[in-house]
Amino acid sequence: MGFRTGLIIGSTSFLLGTLAIHWTADHLILWQTPVTHDSLRTAHVYYQNTMVDMSANFSKALHGVGLIGALLLISKALGGRESNWLFDGASLFLFGASGVLYYQKVVPSLRSLPPMSSSGRSGTVDARDATFTPLREIASSHAVLAVALVGVILLQSGQYYSERLAERERIEEDEARIRRRQRRREQEEKEKAKRLGNQGTSSAVAS
Template sequence: MALRYGSFATFLIVCPTSFFLGIIFSLFPYDYPILWSTSPTGSTAYDSLETHLRLLHASPPLIPRILHIVIFLGLAGLIMKLWRPSESNMLFDGASLVLYACGITVYVANIVKGLRLASGGVYGAELAASEEDVGQILGREDSLKVLSASNTILALVLVGVLVLQAGQWYAERKDAQEDESFAAVKGEGKKGATAAAKKKAN
């Protein structure tokens, strides 16, 4: 029963995490010219990214609701696995929960804010409330770069969650194999002792 419980919780963690990685991968063609391309970034790359972000932000309410439900499912899976703590849970699932929380923070603080800015089309000095704030607020290109970098950070965080879950599965599998081999050796030892005792009795 514990194995089924843990497997279902792991399913709730791995599936949402993989789902989010797929979403971030779909944004990679827009982020690549801005962050990773060796050639100078033209204005068309920023225009394409901004247009795509406006389309995402203007999506029907059902889309973000589904996204937030999937986020909650991943969080619920981590909490389920930590409900019955063990050494493996505290190490792997605790670290996974920390990374998942960091991913949610990046999503709320950077990505959601960036989507709102891109949708409004207002950047830099236009957002400044006073002359002192003019130089402290990022312009259009820098804001879009921050959003693209946030996608990369979020991808690394989610990959870390998957690596930790895979490491936990491998560690538990090795422990189970060692327990089986130890039980087999112990069983053979008992059989040998029983046979020796019968010989002495005869």
């Protein structure tokens, strides 16, 4: 696997891993039916402590990894091969769309996350709840981001295997061409030896 492809898959996997960490809160909002106030409080505390109060260093690391992945994809897409435009172009689109979705949906929802009510309410959460709406936006955006990043990994892996397959076919064609040349040369040598043998026989008969 190429160095740039390995770095792209590694950076994308890192970003995908950070989304997997959020699953502990996201599944309470997206996949639990019905959503209860206890689940809402758990998800709110998680996002308040994990993302809103996230350390500046970790935030910079996420941005740095994302920037590295985007730059590597751009450099690969401009590499000149036809497969680069197919696989790297699609990967770059998914990567860019993920960045737009993160800054247009996740970041504003985190900033608009209201303080959790101190009342110990229980039961089902109203879909119009002021706390539930941004949490649902965050969770659904994370699900879409995960699908997009998995798509990037699959495209890069598909490009690697397609290039390996093309390289193997090229080697097999070269080997077959060499074998044909060898057989042609052997055949020519046999015909030459046969002609020389016939000439020697004719000379002996004539003498």
